[in-house]
Amino acid sequence: MATPKKKTNTKKKSTVKKTVKTTKTKAVKKTIAGKKTSVTVKAAKKAAPKTGTSKTTTKRASAKSKTVSTKTAKPVRDISYDPKAIEQKWQAKWEADKLYRAVIDYSKPKHYALTMLPYTSGDLHFGHWYPMAPSDARARFKRMNGYNVLFPIGFDAFGLPAENAAIKRGIHPKEWTYKNIENMRRQLKSMGAMFDWEREAITADPEYYKWTEWFFIQLYKQGLAYRKMSAVDWCPSCNTTLAREQVVGENRVCERCGTPVIKKNLEQWFFKTTKYADELLNFDELDWPERVKVLQTNWIGRSEGASVIFRTEAGDPIEIFTTRPDTLWGATFMVFAPEHPLVDKVTTPEQREAVEAYRAQVARESDIEREAVDKEKTGVFTGGYAINPVNHARIPIWIADYVLMSYGTGAIMAVPAHDERDFEFARKYDLPIVQVIKPEGESEAGELKAAYVGPGVMINSGPFDGTKVNAEKGRKNPGISAVIDWLEEMGIGKEAVNYRYRDWLISRQRYWGAPIPMIYCEKDGWNPVPEDQLPVLLPDDVEWKPTGESPLKFHPTWKNTTCPVCGEPAVRETDTMDTFMCSSWYHLRYLSPHYDKGPFDPVEYDYWMPVDTYTGGIEHATMHLLYTRFFHKAMRDAGIVKGNEPMIQLRNQGIILGEDNEKMSKSRGNVVAPDELVEKYGTDALRTYLMFAYRWEEGGPWNPQGIDGTARWLRRIWALFTDASDSPASASVETKRTLRRRVHQTLKRVTRDFENFEFNTIISSLMELLNDMYKAREAGAVGTPEWDEATEIYLKMLAPVAPHIAEELWTNQLGKPYSIHQQSWPQVDEEAAREDMIELPIQINGKVRDRITVPAGASEEEIKAAALASEIVKKYLDGKEPKKVIVAKGRLVSIVV
């Protein structure tokens, strides 16, 4: 570049340029070039001199003078940056060189960076780029920091969409899936990520699902897989059962297709996730977002209380769970769920007809109707009575739809005085209400207007009258604790914990999934397929039912086999596993995707596990992220894996919405196709834009114009590095010092932000530094050692975010040794980063009135003296002594007048 522009960016107030206006320090005025003297427009406007400095530098005048100088400057112009060519070239070379192959290296610390594997729906969209590209940048950062980084990728390939496509278009799910994988692989490669493709795993490959089946058998052997008849959620559109986690929203719809689910009584396979409920509530070893921990905690829904045995008049025990054993003396009736097994037995002949009618009515109601909170409670008296074990009161037994068979024991003691639902019910059916907790300090209460649920003193409670009860739950509440002790002593109840969490229903009545490797024999019942016969392969020759019913069930021969125990003819389970089972262990298959002596090579396991950083969407908080933790703990207890947790650090990105601020979907037509953007702007621009435009954990609506900003930035980088500058190495000492300071300050910030997943500020710091480097170049910094250091550090910081342009400029422009991605992350030179002069604002009565510039090491006294010497301060003081002067070192001076 022939003529450096004689201009200063007057807009910026960044630390490189300090325009100081006090009389005392007026001379201290710096730009990165160290020799600019013009009063800048903004400064003139903002902090206009009070000291008689000429006001002739008006906006117009200064703008004009700049205009003149611009004419002599050649604008930065570049046409040679061709992202497409550069990106394709380097991607091919990196692949040929196996630059991202991750192999065990005991001389280095390992870092397992994992990003959630994509489902093989056909197209890689923004939902994939947004988590993956920044995760890749961070993995690259870790690698440059000396870690041996594993950043694998694979495909979640089983599941319904493939089967639906098969039904709709007559393509075999396998064909549809593997065609999609091919396309997605190409798209993923266009991202330029450091994926180690030799570790790719596909969950629908027999060499993969063989081990998914094997894991099922291990769970079975551990007693954690069982078959049970129960009322399960069924999606009529997907034609399959669903796990409770897969039923979402207040309309209780299928997580995948949005169809309201119905209940069906079916015998299905479950995993005993509840066995680990307590351990899953422990997040001590995890660096996970608070949000996710709260979601999982609420999902598991632990409540502490007591289990108490009531009895029917015939002596049958009725177990109930209560969080308020302190209110046992106020139980004036009992309520059973209509499906409760004792209903038949306690119902009297006179009430039988009413009870049967009510049960029939409830059975007709959908779950949504039945569980609507605002619905008025209904119920029917059974005619039977129970005995309250604490006071031997004879209380009526009702059935009502507000008691659910699926929670607790399906029976409750009703304490209308201290439970809102029971109160409402008692009022409606005119049942007695007995108050047993009185708010402290109040006299004996009159008639209750509403249930009292606060703390107080126990009354009408026999031996416990006068006992104080606070608002705490469980044993933490001394009143409740005393009652529990007494219940245990009397042998009528005990401390108990109840969970909202349910066992994981894993049976799916579908074809495209890993077969459940179980065999049923009339004589020997259910037994696992012998492990040496795995995998149970899916048959290819199947016929699709338009109804969506599993073709496995109708296959003429597939299910026929022999019993592994007696050798007689037997049948296979025709259900397949929930695909969440496949994804519960994919991070283990990446370790050795072709290993055939087990699900993973233990040598690889010992080196790489656990996953150090896991990135993906928060929508999996109570599904995949909970399943995989359960899976790991169960396999730990089976002696197959080690440690308590599979993924130590978790970070969730937000969601990119469409331009219309709605979720991207084909039907809305607001889907942004990454392929087109890569074509138009290049991968580097797209990657950096995704990092720059949002707080990564928040996401937000897509702004089609925003990407121009990062594309422009990359072009400006290109221009700075490729324009031959003929300016001599003429920079002043101050310019060079300032350049180094800015480089090392930026490095410090960028390093910190990478560690913290704060990608947007990484890019903005790099943009700022580029602006400073342009100024330094104008001031003749090119050719100096400081400039060379700046360019080298700049490209190294750029390498993780924009790997292609960084490589091109590094290798071909600077002529440094290939590859930049194998270089070490630069070290911060703290001395260089240190400011030697700092500008301090002076506040008078809380408002900034002036600024002074002092040496960074100035003492409090010196700063105070300098501040009080300011003309402006003197004006405000008006000859008086300041009431108070506060010097916040390195921050500001605050004067109270």
Next chain:
RNA sequence: GCCGAAGUGGCGGAACUGGCAGACGCGCACGACUCAAAAUCGUGUUCCCUCCGGGAAUGUGGGUUCGAUUCCCACCUUCGGCACCA
């Protein structure tokens, strides 16, 4: 109803120890270059006033403090999750 997160210019966002609010970028306006456009470069861009200067402002109202986007209290709004959970 319960649990959680978030409210900052026209927009995305920054301010990481309680210390200069609005960095960086988008958009927009004006100017340069161009036959023209694009690209590029430059300047400006929170709001208000009497435009010299000053005032107000980080969802709202209070509080602590020399000083609050940051801490405390109350409330409002938006988003996410759970929801008759005994």
